[in-house]
Amino acid sequence: MDIFSNLWLGASTAFMPMNLFYGFIGCLLGTAIGVLPGLGPTATIAMLLPITFGLPPESALIMLAGIFYGAQYGGSTTAILINLPGESSSVVTAIDGYQMARNGRAGAALATAALGSFFAGTVATILLAVAAPPLAAVALNFGPAEYFSLMVLGLVASVALASGSLLKAFAMIVFGLILGTVGTDVESGTPRYVFDIPELYDGLNFVAVSMGIFGICEILRNLESEHERSVGVKRVTGLMLTRQDIKRIIAPVLRGTALGSFLGVLPGGGAMLASFASYAMEKRISPNRAEFGKGAIEGVAAPESANNAGAQTSFIPMLTLGIPGNPVMALMVGAMIIQGITPGPNVISDEPALFWGMIVSMWSGNLMLVILNLPLIGLWVKMLTVPYHLLFPAIIGFCCIGAYSINNSVFDVFVMAGFSVIGFALSKMRFEPAPLLLGFILGPMLEENLRRAMLISQGDPSIFVRSPLSLSLLIFAVVVLALVLSPSISRKREEAFTE
Amino acid sequence: MRQSAGRILRPAGMTFTREYHAMLKIRNSRDFVGGVTMICVGLLFIWFGQELEVGNSFQMGPGYFPTMLSLLLMAIGALIVVQSLMVDAEAGDPETWNWKAYFLVILGPIGFGLALAGLGLAPTMLLLIVGVATASRYANWRHSILLGLFLAACSVLLFTKLLSLPVSAFGPWIPFIGDLF
Numbered sequence: 037m038d039i040f041s042n043l044w045l046g047a048s049t050a051f052m053p054m055n056l057f058y059g060f061i062g063c064l065l066g067t068a069i070g071v072l073p074g075l076g077p078t079a080t081i082a083m084l085l086p087i088t089f090g091l092p093p094e095s096a097l098i099m100l101a102g103i104f105y106g107a108q109y110g111g112s113t114t115a116i117l118i119n120l121p122g123e124s125s126s127v128v129t130a131i132d133g134y135q136m137a138r139n140g141r142a143g144a145a146l147a148t149a150a151l152g153s154f155f156a157g158t159v160a161t162i163l164l165a166v167a168a169p170p171l172a173a174v175a176l177n178f179g180p181a182e183y184f185s186l187m188v189l190g191l192v193a194s195v196a197l198a199s200g201s202l203l204k205a206f207a208m209i210v211f212g213l214i215l216g217t218v219g220t221d222v223e224s225g226t227p228r229y230v231f232d233i234p235e236l237y238d239g240l241n242f243v244a245v246s247m248g249i250f251g252i253c254e255i256l257r258n259l260e261s262e263h264e265r266s267v268g269v270k271r272v273t274g275l276m277l278t279r280q281d282i283k284r285i286i287a288p289v290l291r292g293t294a295l296g297s298f299l300g301v302l303p304g305g306g307a308m309l310a311s312f313a314s315y316a317m318e319k320r321i322s323p324n325r326a327e328f329g330k331g332a333i334e335g336v337a338a339p340e341s342a343n344n345a346g347a348q349t350s351f352i353p354m355l356t357l358g359i360p361g362n363p364v365m366a367l368m369v370g371a372m373i374i375q376g377i378t379p380g381p382n383v384i385s386d387e388p389a390l391f392w393g394m395i396v397s398m399w400s401g402n403l404m405l406v407i408l409n410l411p412l413i414g415l416w417v418k419m420l421t422v423p424y425h426l427l428f429p430a431i432i433g434f435c436c437i438g439a440y441s442i443n444n445s446v447f448d449v450f451v452m453a454g455f456s457v458i459g460f461a462l463s464k465m466r467f468e469p470a471p472l473l474l475g476f477i478l479g480p481m482l483e484e485n486l487r488r489a490m491l492i493s494q495g496d497p498s499i500f501v502r503s504p505l506s507l508s509l510l511i512f513a514v515v516v517l518a519l520v521l522s523p524s525i526s527r528k529r530e531e532a533f534t535e
Numbered sequence: 536m537r538q539s540a541g542r543i544l545r546p547a548g549m550t551f552t553r554e555y556h557a558m559l560k561i562r563n564s565r566d567f568v569g570g571v572t573m574i575c576v577g578l579l580f581i582w583f584g585q586e587l588e589v590g591n592s593f594q595m596g597p598g599y600f601p602t603m604l605s606l607l608l609m610a611i612g613a614l615i616v617v618q619s620l621m622v623d624a625e626a627g628d629p630e631t632w633n634w635k636a637y638f639l640v641i642l643g644p645i646g647f648g649l650a651l652a653g654l655g656l657a658p659t660m661l662l663l664i665v666g667v668a669t670a671s672r673y674a675n676w677r678h679s680i681l682l683g684l685f686l687a688a689c690s691v692l693l694f695t696k697l698l699s700l701p702v703s704a705f706g707p708w709i710p711f712i713g714d715l716f
Binding site: 201206224231430486497 | 596
């Protein structure tokens with residue numbers, strides 16, 4: 037079988053001592069930032085991107101991926117132990133997980149979260165290995181029109197699945213797309229919006245932009261309502277699950293994995309949506325639904341499997357189509373570009389070691405996380421005692437030097453500072469920053485494909501509906517939009533997000 | 536807040552203010568400002584991109600895509616404004632503002648950028664950390680300075696020694712120590 041030789045290639049890459057080491061570092065860092073509220077994977081990956089420039093591409097991407105799914109593990113630990121979700125994707129885990137901890141079952145909750153995540157991670161990895169090559173093969177036949185339609189669908193869907201006002205999310209996408217046009221126009225060589233600043237001829241640096249709107253901006257928000265954390269945690273005992281526990285979690289884990297894997301592939305989806313949706317579903321169909329909110333083990337198993345599955349399958353569109361579905365994937369695309377790899381369907385055939393190595397590393401990383409997390413829980417909880425007034429200056433320091441090291445120029449530090457102001461102003465007006473980053477990353481690709489398609493068709497926009505593939509992608513985008521705008525769904529959507 | 540302020544300011548019996556009020560009643564001031572901001576952003580990009588050749592849909596010039604997007608952004612902004620006049624704002628948490636923190640956290644990186652070449656990495660880092668730490672109401676000088684020294688040493692070790700960034704630990708503004716490194 038072809039897939040086995042591919043996985044073998046992946047294993048030989050992922051289990052190279054250096055890659056194992058960077059994978060381990062990624063998981064460790066990911067868990068740490070997952071535990072710490074106020075520092076998410078997006079900001080961390082943006083901060084660490086410059087450091088990975090010197091690494092080989094495999095090691096760099098394996099480490100960055102480790103940070104992302106490691107954060108899913110870390111976030112649940114604090115959610116269960118002290119009712120403080122470290123990540124948005126573990127918010128629902130806190131509901132029943134913390135109740136379990138209060139009932140003296142913290143160990144069981146943590147074990148459920150870890151095992152559910154591991155199972156989901158394994159399934160999602162297999163799914164990625166099986167689904168990615170055929171998807172990429174389809175995408176290889178994509179012309180500019182299909183690519184354009186695909187990106188439109190991606191952007192529309194990412195708005196539909198985001199929380200908050202739709203109009204505002206659209207505004208952010210368009211704003212991001214416009215920001216993406218800053219710099220030299222690839223087709224004509226004309227500089228756009230550069231104001232005679234030489235550093236701007238290459239465009240705004242996305243690392244600096246994302247550090248500004250995610251890293252620094254988050255600090256500004258956190259400082260508004262700063263309060264000391266008091267951490268009182270009892271000793272965690274009894275990590276073993278009883279036979280009855282195992283019986284109760286099997287179905288929720290399977291359902292969570294399935295739902296999470298599906299939602300992760302969708303643009304705009306990923307870990308957070310997956311965990312919310314699977315908790316809501318479980319609450320409706322579980323035979324023990326009366327226990328929900330009072331420490332039902334299903335309420336931990338389902339969302340924790342779902343968020344890990346979603347985190348992992350969100351790599352599928354990024355790796356096969358080169359289209360990021362969430363900000364973290366947008367940063368991964370950026371990391372690939374920096375490493376000299378063109379993201380898209382060619383990655384699998386051009387860089388098989390990188391592609392399969394990453395996939396296998398996700399599985400080995402998940403294994404590491406299970407082994408790493410359960411015994412080290414005491415250490416992670418200790419990390420919470422690091423007060424925020426020591427944490428945030430360090431984050432700012434790292435952001436500054438990280439921004440500087442992108443091009444060894446202080447200009448990017450100023451870009452970062454500027455975008456922290458922009459991001460903060462936008463967040464005060466309740467505009468979400470995530471669609472902006474997606475638009476910013478996709479902008480140049482969208483424009484290039486639009487222009488190429490229109491050149492091929494000699495200015496006839498019907499090219500987008502003449503190709504059946506492009507047409508069906510656009511129809512799908514319209515359907516998604518119509519669904520979200522329809523009153524009954526939008527009401528449900530609001531319910532889902534407030535829950 | 537806006538509405539109550541309007542009520543206080545409106546002198547009784549002046550009909551034109553009542554008409555004005557009925558016509559332009561902002562129900563969601565945050566969205567109103569947001570929509571207007573988006574319109575302004577669109578206008579700014581059109582203004583600064585007027586030199587760019589727009590072309591036509593067949594031969595798109597460099598200005599085509601940004602101009603279209605700016606127009607789209609203005610349209611969305613207008614819709615947000617309309618919505619803010621028709622739909623009431625949902626009751627949310629009251630906004631808290633911490634101007635001291637904004638000021639310090641945003642000026643910190645700018646100061647870092649300005650001072651880096653002259654002071655060198657170590658002193659700039661120390662100043663940055665101590666400076667931004669004061670944004671927290673729980674910060675104390677001893678902790679901040681210790682943290683700053685620690686991070687300055689770490690960043691010199693990691694970035695100038697290991698990753699060999701082209702920035703010295705101590706810059707030309709600090710001649711004597713700078714010569715030692």
